[in-house]
Amino acid sequence: DAGITQSPRHKVTETGTPVTLRCHQTENHRYMYWYRQDPGHGLRLIHYSYGVKDTDKGEVSDGYSVSRSKTEDFLLTLESATSSQTSVYFCAISGTGEQPQHFGDGTRLSIL
Amino acid sequence: RKEVEQDPGPFNVPEGATVAFNCTYSNSASQSFFWYRQDCRKEPKLLMSVYSSGNEDGRFTAQLNRASQYISLLIRDSKLSDSATYLCVPGGTSYGKLTFGQGTILTVHP
Numbered sequence: 079d080a081g082i083t084q085s086p087r088h089k090v091t092e093t094g095t096p097v098t099l100r101c102h103q104t105e106n107h108r109y110m111y112w113y114r115q116d117p118g119h120g121l122r123l124i125h126y127s128y129g130v131k132d133t134d135k136g137e138v139s140d141g142y143s144v145s146r147s148k149t150e151d152f153l154l155t156l157e158s159a160t161s162s163q164t165s166v167y168f169c170a171i172s173g174t175g176e177q178p179q180h181f182g183d184g185t186r187l188s189i190l
Numbered sequence: 191r192k193e194v195e196q197d198p199g200p201f202n203v204p205e206g207a208t209v210a211f212n213c214t215y216s217n218s219a220s221q222s223f224f225w226y227r228q229d230c231r232k233e234p235k236l237l238m239s240v241y242s243s244g245n246e247d248g249r250f251t252a253q254l255n256r257a258s259q260y261i262s263l264l265i266r267d268s269k270l271s272d273s274a275t276y277l278c279v280p281g282g283t284s285y286g287k288l289t290f291g292q293g294t295i296l297t298v299h300p
Contacts, residue, residue, distance in 0.1 A: 109285065109286050111286075111287075113290075118292070119292070120277070120289075120290035120291045120292045120293065121234070121290040122290075123287060123288075123289075126285060126287060128285050134285070136287070166231070168233055168234075172286045174286065175282070175283070175284065175285055175286035176222060176281065176282055176286070177286070178224045178236050178239055178281065179236075179286065179288060180236065181233035181234050181235070182233060183232075183233055184232070184233050
């Protein structure tokens with residue numbers, strides 16, 4: 079399995095609080111992605127990174143920010159969590175734009 | 191037209207059956223495709239990559255028809271453990287971004 083670790087695996091928090099999810103990889107891959115998955119929807123891209131300090135928005139980026147200060151870590155931050163951000167969040171990595179992505183185990187986030 | 195369309199199913203088949211899923215895609219320039227499987231509440235796992243006309247890995251065969259813009263996945267001798275959602279994903283986009291549909295649900299029963 080690809081060396082991807084997401085933390086925390088589960089989190090329950092309250093509306094309005096900041097939340098940061100971490101994705102750590104040991105594969106030295108250039109590309110990293112954050113998705114959310116909700117019932118009735120496929121995986122939807124939130125943000126992605128194509129190198130250290132190089133990030134861009136995906137399909138559903140409102141309310142989220144990201145940072146990548148080193149190759150192995152990609153952080154997803156919810157500045158002020160809302161109940162609509164309750165979801166399962168997956169991180170994925172890829173060596174090149176042509177290669178498939180490999181996913182972490184996911185983070186289950188509940189915002190009350 | 192959606193970037194990728196799959197029959198959501200569910201497909202319910204007995205053990206040992208052969209089952210095939212089709213996936214149509216809209217971008218005729220797509221050069222690569224990926225089949226993922228996703229178990230309930232788990233992460234998607236890569237099943238197979240397709241870069242040419244097809245690929246085969248054990249009981250699984252993918253066939254690509256570029257003229258008609260569809261890709262199929264054939265599963266032979268189905269096992270109970272094959273029960274999952276199967277996702278067809280066109281690749282080769284800028285920055286490797288992938289678009290996932292809701293996939294096809296397969297249930298294999300005894």
